Amino acid sequence: MNFARQEHNQAIQKPASKRRLLKVAALTAALGLLLSAAPGVQAAHSPLHSKMFDLSAPASTLIQDKELHNGTVLQSFAFDNVNQHIYLVQLMAGGQQLPGETAPVSGAARDLNGDLALTKLDMSGNELGYMFLKGFGHGVQIGVETVGDTAYLWTETDSVPGSDNHGWGTQLARFAFEDGKVLTPSSPELEKFSPVEGADRTTVNIDPANGLLTMRYRIDNAFRYGVYELAKVKQHVYEPIADVPQPSVGTFQGFASYGGYLYLLEGTSYGSSGSTAPVGNTYITAVNLGTGAVADKQLISAGNSLTFREPEGMAIHLPNAKHPQKAELSFGFASSFTPLRLANIYSLNRLLPEQAIKHCEND
Template identity: 30%
Template sequence: MELPLTRRGFLSAGALGVGALAVGGVLADTLTAEAAVPSYFDVGQSGGDAFGPVKLSEPDDGWQSMSVDQVNGRIYYSQAPNRTPGNMRISYLQGNGATISATNYMQFDNFGHGQAIGIERLTNDTYIWMECDPPAGSHTGTKFCRVKWREHDGHSYTLEEAMKLDGFEMYNLVPDSVGVCCTIDPEGKRLLIRYAPKAHQYQHHYRVFDLESVKQRKAKTLYPPHSETTLLQHVPATNSNGKPRNFQGMAIYGDYGYLLTGHEWFVGHGDGAHTQCRPPSGDKGDIHLTVFDLRTGKSKSARTTAHYTYNYREPEGLAVQLANEPRLLFGIVDEQQCATYRGNKASDKHTMSVSYKNVMSTKPL
């Protein structure tokens, strides 16, 4: 069931003018969204492979999320170093997948899971937007923070230490929420967030803020909030193994948002171990891409068979790249061999591949 949000002076989708919206008990202006991109990526059309497989800064894991620096062409990504839940290591690849020194990273301990990050580029500086401040016993954040990227940093920071860094800011946009994450549109003007009310931690919602107003601590929303349950209504509730839909990334471009969902291959279990390997039945998995209209909440979903021959094949990370043409990038983690997990340790190294969708459409969803 969709959780009814408390709101005052709700501005319905598509209406003109200025209204007001209560965000976690804090009144914020609701603005008419004016996006310059009238079309969307048709997730049901064919695309291609951008690059991969490549190894990352932390070779024991794939990334959790990615975001593109449109000025320098870099693809920043977040990993869980040493497969440690709650810790986030930020590094980057070149836009063509070329790797950078393994020591060129910034690590943030006990910040969150890193299911989405955002890149803000200002003159000569790059800022990372991400989750932070998870509650005790949790590995996902409750607040959002902005950190200035430090090239060749190679250090780990607790929240207390990060707060002393130049350019660090923290924002509590949706009080009493958990499981938060965020990303930024390619033009660097809007912040898309995912969150769940603390009392209903599995009922996630999406909201878009004007980025500059957030930085000025006068947060202004640009669209009505949307329920994840409604947006993913065209994605099967469970896969062939009975596992529920699994959020793996989000992006925003124009008046449209994008979601990535799905699981790694799963075959067999017993004695505390489970094996990921491509099923012999020819099952092509449950990885889905969803596009939704930020104004109306209408959505369209399609399964992708990208890299379905991979052994492990877990979807991780979604981003928009504007380089030579607009592309919706999505990542796929793989391993050289089928992996048997015991506890939280993998038996082999991970690699990352990135595929894309590039067919645009103006047809109503």
């Protein structure tokens, strides 16, 4: 009888103990949620938290007057920060005949079709290889993602002709660099992404320090910037952590993002749209990705000894990929004259203290 009663009591206690454990687990989870929401509690690091580059600081020269695979104007560039290479795109030069083409193609036809030349340089500006990208777009901005020794290019693709006689991309593409390769939008080497359905004028930049992808796109005739976690985009999961409108700028020439700030490049070459030597009209605008507010805008004097000097493209350079906090904001200029345009890249590496950023944003 006593043994039977003991076994009966144990049978009652087992589910009661299980219920208590479940209750404790639930309370612990609820407490965790409350703590994470409470003011002053340390939260996980946000990829949008960063200092802002000092746009008024003097810029250093990375490469100057370097030839690319074609003699056309540099459009944009990006860095392989692991292997320390530079990838640059430009519109394909006229007069070239690629495999499968029946005759040489004019430069105007290449532009309308969105045909690009991609050049790989070392950090001294020496050519290491090239690719041709037929039907991709205008090359306004590109990105590079490095996986081991392989550089994956992120570009626009599926170009459609615009009323301005340029071709413009409508999707994003990811592909590995392969020297001498010719790709089209239907090439099996491409993986395509459409973060915003119905968008066009899609261009892309990679923030290698924070693992982010920023896409510039046009929808309802207005330009916007969506920021995504790169790892999720590669899984075709499109959950923007920021999405801001483009503020008023002059002639747009490229963009890059670093943490919580977006940087926009604008301007024209000497002799056009009121740009005169040596001052020019090249500006960089910093935008707070959390609010969409303009944090700063500065006239850029770097490269003012260049001939022609048209601003083209931006990218984040990490001189040491193991120390992503030591980043540089790089921007390019095309120089010299047809038939041989040359490429130039300059960098800003000073980050403002937090209080200085707040001051700029409040001005």
